[in-house]
Amino acid sequence: MPEEVKKKRITDIGPHDFHDYLPPVIKKNYGKWAYHEILDTGSMVHVAENGDKIYTVRMGSPRLVSGSFVRDLCDMADKYCGGYLRFTTRNNVEFLLDDKNNIEPLKKDLEKLGYNVGGIGNVVANIVHTQGWVHCHTSASDASGVVKAVMDELYEYFVEDKLPSKVRIAFACCLNMCGSVASSDIAIMGMHRKVPKIDSEKILNLCEIPSTIAACPTNSIRPDTKDGKQTVKINDETCVFCGSCYTVCPAMPIADSLNDGISIWVGGKVSNARIKPTFSKLVIPFIPNDPPRWPKVVEAVKTIITAYKNGAEPGERVVEWIERIGWTRFFKITGFEFTKYHVDDFRLAETTMNYSSQVRF
Amino acid sequence: MPEEVKKKRITDIGPHDFHDYLPPVIKKNYGKWAYHEILDTGSMVHVAENGDKIYTVRMGSPRLVSGSFVRDLCDMADKYCGGYLRFTTRNNVEFLLDDKNNIEPLKKDLEKLGYNVGGIGNVVANIVHTQGWVHCHTSASDASGVVKAVMDELYEYFVEDKLPSKVRIAFACCLNMCGSVASSDIAIMGMHRKVPKIDSEKILNLCEIPSTIAACPTNSIRPDTKDGKQTVKINDETCVFCGSCYTVCPAMPIADSLNDGISIWVGGKVSNARIKPTFSKLVIPFIPNDPPRWPKVVEAVKTIITAYKNGAEPGERVVEWIERIGWTRFFKITGFEFTKYHVDDFRLAETTMNYSSQVRF
Amino acid sequence: MGKKHETPLLDELKKGKWVSFVREIERAAEKSERTEDLLGQVENSYRDKITHWKHGGMAGVRGYGAGLVGRFTEFPEKYPGVKECHSMRVNQTSGFFYNSDILRKIADIAEQHAGGLLNLHGSTGDIQILGVWQEEAEEAFQKCAELGFDLGGGGSDLRTPSCCVGPARCEFANYDTLQICYDMTQAFQDEMHRPSFNYKFKLKFSGCSNDCVAAASRSDMAFIGTWKDKIKINQDEVKNYVKKFNVQKYVLDKCPTKCMLFEGENLVIDDSNCVKCMHCINEMPKALRSGDEKGLSILLGAKAPLVTGPRLGMMLVPFYDVLEDSKNDYEWLKGLISNMWEFWDEYGVSRERIGELMQRVGVVTFLEGIGLEPIPEMVNHPRGNPFIKFTDDED
Amino acid sequence: MGKKHETPLLDELKKGKWVSFVREIERAAEKSERTEDLLGQVENSYRDKITHWKHGGMAGVRGYGAGLVGRFTEFPEKYPGVKECHSMRVNQTSGFFYNSDILRKIADIAEQHAGGLLNLHGSTGDIQILGVWQEEAEEAFQKCAELGFDLGGGGSDLRTPSCCVGPARCEFANYDTLQICYDMTQAFQDEMHRPSFNYKFKLKFSGCSNDCVAAASRSDMAFIGTWKDKIKINQDEVKNYVKKFNVQKYVLDKCPTKCMLFEGENLVIDDSNCVKCMHCINEMPKALRSGDEKGLSILLGAKAPLVTGPRLGMMLVPFYDVLEDSKNDYEWLKGLISNMWEFWDEYGVSRERIGELMQRVGVVTFLEGIGLEPIPEMVNHPRGNPFIKFTDDED
Numbered sequence A, B: 001m002p003e004e005v006k007k008k009r010i011t012d013i014g015p016h017d018f019h020d021y022l023p024p025v026i027k028k029n030y031g032k033w034a035y036h037e038i039l040d041t042g043s044m045v046h047v048a049e050n051g052d053k054i055y056t057v058r059m060g061s062p063r064l065v066s067g068s069f070v071r072d073l074c075d076m077a078d079k080y081c082g083g084y085l086r087f088t089t090r091n092n093v094e095f096l097l098d099d100k101n102n103i104e105p106l107k108k109d110l111e112k113l114g115y116n117v118g119g120i121g122n123v124v125a126n127i128v129h130t131q132g133w134v135h136c137h138t139s140a141s142d143a144s145g146v147v148k149a150v151m152d153e154l155y156e157y158f159v160e161d162k163l164p165s166k167v168r169i170a171f172a173c174c175l176n177m178c179g180s181v182a183s184s185d186i187a188i189m190g191m192h193r194k195v196p197k198i199d200s201e202k203i204l205n206l207c208e209i210p211s212t213i214a215a216c217p218t219n220s221i222r223p224d225t226k227d228g229k230q231t232v233k234i235n236d237e238t239c240v241f242c243g244s245c246y247t248v249c250p251a252m253p254i255a256d257s258l259n260d261g262i263s264i265w266v267g268g269k270v271s272n273a274r275i276k277p278t279f280s281k282l283v284i285p286f287i288p289n290d291p292p293r294w295p296k297v298v299e300a301v302k303t304i305i306t307a308y309k310n311g312a313e314p315g316e317r318v319v320e321w322i323e324r325i326g327w328t329r330f331f332k333i334t335g336f337e338f339t340k341y342h343v344d345d346f347r348l349a350e351t352t353m354n355y356s357s358q359v360r361f
Numbered sequence C, D: 001m002g003k004k005h006e007t008p009l010l011d012e013l014k015k016g017k018w019v020s021f022v023r024e025i026e027r028a029a030e031k032s033e034r035t036e037d038l039l040g041q042v043e044n045s046y047r048d049k050i051t052h053w054k055h056g057g058m059a060g061v062r063g064y065g066a067g068l069v070g071r072f073t074e075f076p077e078k079y080p081g082v083k084e085c086h087s088m089r090v091n092q093t094s095g096f097f098y099n100s101d102i103l104r105k106i107a108d109i110a111e112q113h114a115g116g117l118l119n120l121h122g123s124t125g126d127i128q129i130l131g132v133w134q135e136e137a138e139e140a141f142q143k144c145a146e147l148g149f150d151l152g153g154g155g156s157d158l159r160t161p162s163c164c165v166g167p168a169r170c171e172f173a174n175y176d177t178l179q180i181c182y183d184m185t186q187a188f189q190d191e192m193h194r195p196s197f198n199y200k201f202k203l204k205f206s207g208c209s210n211d212c213v214a215a216a217s218r219s220d221m222a223f224i225g226t227w228k229d230k231i232k233i234n235q236d237e238v239k240n241y242v243k244k245f246n247v248q249k250y251v252l253d254k255c256p257t258k259c260m261l262f263e264g265e266n267l268v269i270d271d272s273n274c275v276k277c278m279h280c281i282n283e284m285p286k287a288l289r290s291g292d293e294k295g296l297s298i299l300l301g302a303k304a305p306l307v308t309g310p311r312l313g314m315m316l317v318p319f320y321d322v323l324e325d326s327k328n329d330y331e332w333l334k335g336l337i338s339n340m341w342e343f344w345d346e347y348g349v350s351r352e353r354i355g356e357l358m359q360r361v362g363v364v365t366f367l368e369g370i371g372l373e374p375i376p377e378m379v380n381h382p383r384g385n386p387f388i389k390f391t392d393d394e395d
């Protein structure tokens, strides 16, 4: 009997109860925090109503990590904070200390191991990103590589607090936007630019034709026959290269070495602080893929950060700054070109136009 | 020869050159005005760069006027200002005086004749309106009668400056919106509520079926045959009673004694001052026609004006006030009911929703 | 003098302080007998709560497709005076300026050849003379013409252009609204009188962004005065205003771009961030004036709700130097307008306003069609969705 | 130890100050040989500028339709180690809290049954273990399960719910994000593991409107903490802040409804006009705290662009008293969710997210379908077009 119980397959148990991993001071003061103070970009303290304190040391992470990385963290946590740590919603690592005196030694140890301490306050936060060439079949660009190149360049903004407000950058390797870039201060997104190829040999085997047709946002796919076999055809005039058909139908590959690349978007926001959440808006429609270090993408992001840093008032998120100075000036200041691609032409396009005489000269 | 010339039909001469009707002081200072001052709700002065002055006395008008009304104006103009007068874009009359001392006598004379002097400054301006039962076949309500009833009630706001800012009211007797009510502080609009009847006997004679079908914003009209004759049918489930089909096809009457009435809209704005122009928004979907004095319409408008007067800060137009306090509170304060009709369901409906967690409790 | 028709309901609308249109109809009827039947018919509508006008029926003058709106009663027997009750649209003067002499003559025509009733003015801007019979239309028209007044637009044509009082009596005017309104009306007489468009087309001219003729909310092409350079500041007058009211709160804090500030007692404006909204100038007309480099913005496509929903004017041309162009007989502007009309003629469908066409084909296609470049001033913000139609010229 | 594949391009990404994922892949390869081929394949992509993963192919564990994302290389001969390279989604803890003990054990599993590589965390929130082969999937899964960790969502099912750090370490939390995230995940195990929806469905929980888990931008149902009563003010601390920075300019002037003012030195808030945006509290955490009547708002329908365009969460329920409802095992909330799923099941089509369904059928129809009333909090403003569909119940 016990033998059998032991062997019983475990299913539907859900995640481990988080209570088991809360440090004692958190358990004690759960829901009773009074306020926090940011000590520097690498650390902050939360003070409980009863005066108890928890210190957080934050460290950057590439998110795609090895078991050895995990063990490094564990070692540090054991050494400085009873083994307790957490990850943030943007994939940073947070060590949870009850002893203030451990902050500096921990930071030093982390830096010795080659890790980056920072990311708190008015900084460029860790870039939320996706799989890219490391794991996804849909990607128009690599993810981790672009993120690494950009973060190398923006490193100073992760470790020093010198921006007007938080800057959230996100990366997605295709329009599926797994990196949820849609509302980021700066979004970097992989773009295809060629109509999918249709493998009429395989399509009937691999795909359901009606759902493939339904997948297209621009109604560009129509049923067709080729050599007596059912297939589809695409209207080149209206296809917007979104790859939605490929997502549901493997026989319609869209990736293309020569034509894939990256677009840059600006001015999204998630929080409800002051102004309502809003989507990021297109600023650079296309930069060809240029691995391993995507210099033009890096330069574009740097240009935006620099312009923002110089132009925004304290406390202004990127979108608040741009709305104050206007998009015309944003393009002028950054030197980015405004093209026909910037004018929305999708479903709700007309709601994005300027219905007023308000302009800046 | 001279006989023939005299008889020659005059065409394509355009309007009379306005220069012929400019008072001398305007001719002299055309384009050289330096500033103005509002003296009271009935008069203002414009001062030219050289110090010349023109005084304006404004008087309300029902717009639908008799020749005798015109002669009254002319007599006054002759008596006080060399015969010069103009009309405003909202159908008020403006006497153009060069002598300040004529202001008060003119006002008194006008009032003696039963006319209303006022309409300048933070007032309820003359109500822009349309034909109604006096002249139009499409109307869902009368125009002049509603306007008269409302202006009687709001009279004090035309002659006294006691509102936070200008209030522009407009009336249109159907969705064609000839009164250009779409962007008024308060809009009053005639509404049909029954599906048009189809006179299949006459339709082929009177109407072009394809353009009738194309006229429908909700695609509710389909070709049909009845007794072997071509006609149309309407999908009752989707028809929104807009009357567009009737406008192009007289064989589809929509007016209905029992079901026509009036809707109230609030918070439109045309000027670009401070905030951009914006449409008026629905507040009361329907009030049955109740001639001759439409008491519920009058009451609704009065309720809005009173709430605005009590709630808005100086300088705030109606929309600015509502946006500051929120629509939830607007409905609470006025006691108007928020219904399913207030939630947009037309083409761009989804852009009107609250995509944020910002709400007032 | 006994009444032809009893009007107990309408009589209720003679009460109250606001000047009564019922009284006006009655006064008109005193001069033009037919209008007694108008009173009767309107009373009838008040009783039945429904209009009693028939839809359609023709009215017009020779060689013109516009200028008269035909109107016939449902009850010609009961109300013979309004068996026909057409409206004649007479093109108003720019800015609605008149003198007593001309107005009396127009009143004469209204009384002698119509119902003695007028709209001063119609919503588009025309002088409307109500109650015209077809048989006398030509004579009424020619009498107006002899006074120098032609008919206005109607049907699928260029509608009567209209403008704000502008430089005639307003210090805010950035261009001569009255003159260009007059010039354009003259330039397009044929397009006004002989409908040949897909639908109506309206032009309105406001001297500044206060938009006192509501151009951007109801004309296919709205002309809104603006300036390119700096707002002129009279610091002494600023100080006077500061004494009178809270300038910080009611002016500076309400500037949409917050581009004004006080440096000591001096008002400073970052004009590069000013959107020419007029607010500060409105509030302190003695202290502030628009700059010297004046012109206008052109907004496209405003219209009423039918069929695809209401539209406001969209920024098409941020700055048009009208003074310069007027020296060449408006060569540039006429070119733009004719490009638009050609595009509309070619790609528009019947009863499609130009704004709806722009929306249907897409702004970029529309701009290509009329020869303008897309610029950021046209948009509230760049696109927020990733469905970009890259074209081959990009490779 | 020689490299199996030369990776000159990837080596460039070991330079620079930011911690390098290439170094991580290499370290993983040291423990799990198959990952050498991952390096090779990625280098190959860097050369060719294109992905070399095949689309589709199955992977999974018995009885589960979700939890593993199948992945196969285009070049199985060249890179046999990634012939299969599936990702296992392991449901993270609420708030991503761990200790070293458990993390080491998870690392063990990743190294022993996969490529030694992890995503900490996936964008939805899961612990992702990369490089799993089908043959060892079951064992890896059971080893996780023994540690108390089940698999996460995938495919057309309820995706792994996720939450902000909330009351565990944040003074702003208005409800227990971690607990409800855990409870809901437990309540809907079947819906997570056995896909039977039209498409994916995501739940995320943020303790306040700062929305640190970006719920309202990427989850079909976003739970955002809020309060109903007054902000609590500690006037002494306000005074301290006033000494430190320009509170008027950076706090009061930036309040979206301008509902705060100083009366003398005292801060006064018109709470009836406060929209709970968090700004003032963010700026002065020592001085201001949310009220006592705490709960959350529910926003519906956020999602990525495909197919009909990106959506943000729309206000559906302004105030939900989660504490109260949790005492009844979330009866009300579960009812709402199941109404929504039923409506979606009945009226949605394949690959249609619930927000898209709401948009397609119309908000009012959707509300009727799920048993909620339309209220003004849901809209930015009432309709601006006159196309009202009066229904007969109105007569």
Ligand code: SRM
Pocket (backbone or CB within 6 Å): A036, A087, A088, A089, A090, A091, A092, A119, A120, A121, A122, A125, A126, A128, A165, A166, A168, A183, A184, A185, A268, A269, A270, A271, A272, A273, A317, D095, D163, D164, D165, D166, D169, D170, D171, D172, D210, D211, D212, D213, D214, D282, D283
């Ligand atoms: C740790 C974390 C929550 C978690 O569960 O992991 C977190 C923690 C805190 N957030 Fe956050 N936020 C976290 C992701 C976010 C996100 C989500 C995201 O970026 O994807 C947002 C929405 C971003 C957006 O609007 O686009 C977010 C918007 C905020 C804001 C609003 C800022 C604003 O003005 O718009 C605040 C308030 C503030 O900073 O004053 C805030 C404040 C805070 C505070 C101060 C709350 C507190 O009292 O503890 C915490 C430290 C802030 C800091 O890092 O400077 N947090 N915060 C997340 C850290 C991410 C990271 O590693 O960088």
Ligand code: SRM
Pocket (backbone or CB within 6 Å): B036, B087, B088, B089, B090, B091, B092, B119, B120, B121, B122, B125, B126, B128, B166, B168, B183, B184, B185, B268, B269, B270, B271, B272, B273, B317, C095, C163, C164, C165, C166, C169, C170, C171, C172, C210, C211, C212, C213, C214, C282, C283
């Ligand atoms: C006479 C007239 C122009 C004309 O050609 O006939 C006119 C004349 C003036 N307008 Fe206007 N406006 C006139 C219709 C309009 C309209 C159009 C309309 O109402 O249909 C608007 C747009 C309304 C809207 O935004 O919905 C309009 C929006 C303004 C504004 C902007 C107000 C705002 O803050 O939004 C100003 C500025 C101000 O009042 O400070 C203004 C200012 C002025 C000034 C002060 C300009 C000046 O220096 O001479 C004039 C006297 C104002 C007054 O009446 O208090 N005028 N004004 C129109 C009088 C209409 C009437 O009889 O009541």
Ligand code: SRM
Pocket (backbone or CB within 6 Å): B129, B130, B131, B135, B136, B137, B138, B176, B177, B178, B179, B180, B247, C069, C071, C087, C089, C119, C121, C122, C123, C124, C125, C126, C127, C128, C152, C160, C200, C202, C218, C219, C302, C303, C304, C305, C306, C307, C353
């Ligand atoms: C007389 C006038 C109303 C008034 O009381 O002043 C008027 C009267 C009519 N309009 Fe209008 N419109 C009048 C100004 C307007 C305006 C305002 C403006 O021009 O500034 C608008 C809104 C702006 C616009 O053009 O969008 C307007 C939008 C319409 C529409 C809707 C057009 C649309 O695209 O949505 C129609 C329907 C149609 O054209 O078929 C319409 C149709 C009509 C018709 C011809 C009725 C019909 O269904 O065919 C009305 C004749 C009534 C009659 O028997 O007297 N009328 N109409 C206005 C013209 C007088 C003049 O020339 O000065």
Ligand code: SRM
Pocket (backbone or CB within 6 Å): A129, A130, A131, A135, A136, A137, A138, A176, A177, A178, A179, A180, A247, D069, D071, D087, D089, D119, D121, D122, D123, D124, D125, D126, D127, D128, D152, D160, D200, D202, D218, D219, D302, D303, D304, D305, D306, D307, D353
């Ligand atoms: C692994 C992950 C990215 C990552 O690097 O972290 C991911 C990976 C994929 N996503 Fe995602 N999505 C992931 C989070 C997201 C998110 C973010 C979130 O959940 O917060 C989004 C945006 C939010 C949303 O759901 O709208 C997202 C929106 C999509 C979409 C677009 C859905 C839509 O309605 O528009 C697709 C396409 C689809 O479902 O067919 C997609 C599809 C995919 C597929 C399955 C590829 C495909 O076309 O079938 C990717 C598998 C890649 C691989 O081989 O590893 N993924 N995906 C994330 C899940 C990890 C985890 O469980 O923690």
Ligand code: SF4
Pocket (backbone or CB within 6 Å): A130, A131, A132, A136, A137, A138, A139, A140, A172, A173, A174, A175, A176, A177, A178, A179
């Ligand atoms: S964003 Fe696109 S390419 Fe990147 S992981 Fe998601 S589905 Fe794959």
Ligand code: SF4
Pocket (backbone or CB within 6 Å): A195, A196, A215, A216, A217, A218, A219, A220, A221, A234, A238, A239, A240, A241, A242, A243, A244, A245, A246, A254
């Ligand atoms: S790539 Fe997108 S737009 Fe093009 S055919 Fe496929 S689904 Fe349609």
Ligand code: SF4
Pocket (backbone or CB within 6 Å): B130, B131, B132, B136, B137, B138, B139, B140, B172, B173, B174, B175, B176, B177, B178, B179
């Ligand atoms: S608004 Fe409608 S009913 Fe009134 S005049 Fe215009 S078309 Fe006729």
Ligand code: SF4
Pocket (backbone or CB within 6 Å): B195, B196, B215, B216, B217, B218, B219, B220, B221, B234, B238, B239, B240, B241, B242, B243, B244, B245, B246, B254
């Ligand atoms: S009334 Fe309007 S919605 Fe109804 S059928 Fe006619 S055009 Fe269509």
Ligand code: SF4
Pocket (backbone or CB within 6 Å): C164, C165, C166, C167, C170, C171, C172, C173, C174, C206, C207, C208, C209, C210, C211, C212, C213
């Ligand atoms: S639009 Fe401007 S210029 Fe014209 S009257 Fe109004 S305020 Fe004066």
Ligand code: SF4
Pocket (backbone or CB within 6 Å): B274, C254, C255, C256, C257, C258, C259, C260, C269, C273, C274, C275, C276, C277, C278, C279, C280, C281
């Ligand atoms: S015109 Fe408007 S935008 Fe320009 S400074 Fe004045 S208030 Fe500001």
Ligand code: SF4
Pocket (backbone or CB within 6 Å): D164, D165, D166, D167, D170, D171, D172, D173, D174, D206, D207, D208, D209, D210, D211, D212, D213
């Ligand atoms: S969402 Fe609010 S409660 Fe949650 S971590 Fe962020 S600030 Fe704290």
Ligand code: SF4
Pocket (backbone or CB within 6 Å): A274, D254, D255, D256, D257, D258, D259, D260, D269, D273, D274, D275, D276, D277, D278, D279, D280, D281
């Ligand atoms: S929470 Fe936001 S809306 Fe409320 S008082 Fe503070 S700043 Fe104003």
